[in-house]
Amino acid sequence: MVLLGTLVNGLTIIIGAYIGVKLQRIPEKMKETVMKAIGLAVIILGITMALEGQEFLLVIFSLALGGILGERMNIEGKLNQLGGVLGKRMKRGSESSNIAEGFVAATLLFVVGAMAIIGALDSGLRGDHSVLLTKSVLDGFSSIIFAATLGIGVMFSSIPVILYQGSIALGAAYIVAFVPEELLDLMVSEITAVGGIMILAIGLNIVGIKPVRVANLLPAIPLAVLFVFIINTIA
Template identity: 70%
Template structure:
């Protein structure tokens, strides 16, 4: 089953967020310490990912052009609007953090090497090991995130299902036309771009001045175009 790993990942996030909301009895000091600890760990993860790229100019230009497109399209604003819409649909009082939790968790769970590599493995080989591992990590992260940022974290499971599911289904098709070495190049460059965005997410978590990370997401598409260009004209 191609989507098994993605479905397990979504369920882990939902269950973790539900448990986090139930355990939401942390002092403000504890919340602050836990969130900053997670932020520091996320930054380290981002650095490890960022160093995996082979063509750093691709990374720089992808982030620059992706940022221009993201700002024009106002991706972060639209994600916040979705969170606010969900908050209204809840029809009950919240702590006002639903949008923040939804956006932060969506970016953390979607932007990363494991999401891409795991979904591709699921599609190409129906090997869900990477996504199962990611499910464990996301499940524990969502417990802490939901305990500190609220129930909005739970809704981040749906972008994860759509994003990873689309990659997995697409991978079942692209393998017929794209050689494995080209796929490997794409993964390494997207990992580097995603790593820098992960660093930005970590900085946001620990309270460094706000970076509109969602507006950098088009950089992933730009990276794919650069890789295609390299393969077509320089190989």
């Protein structure tokens, strides 16, 4: 089954988030300390991912142009509106902003990175789900921690994870047929670098440093793919 690894990944995020929400009844001071610790760990993760890029100027251009497009599209605002809707439907109107924050933070953490892409390609091409199953374990534990501090919004991140990885898995044969392996590897590294900087920004938000509208940087990811393709086509 091509989507097995992706579906398991989505399920572990849901289960982990459910467990995390149940662990929310902890003292505020303890929750604040844990949240700061998570923020610091996320910052280190972001830095590590950002250093995987091979073309730093490409990363800068992707983030700059992506930020312009994201601000024009007001992605962050739309996600906050979605969080408000989800909060009202769940009768947690006061937590709507936390739902959006948890959703965005967890989505970027679980979607952006080499494991999501490579694992989905392996599932689609060879029926090998080992990478995604390993990622599922990591995401499951991460969702417990995130949901315990950021709330139930983390659970909704399973939807974009399934859609994103599932699309790659289903289209794997077409992707490999049209994109040479060397070019695909370069695309993965630049996506990871761009995503790493976004995750670094999420860490800064969690720690409480000047907030960054991370969701408005999301267009930088497809732009990085486009720029890599254009550069290699010209070269």
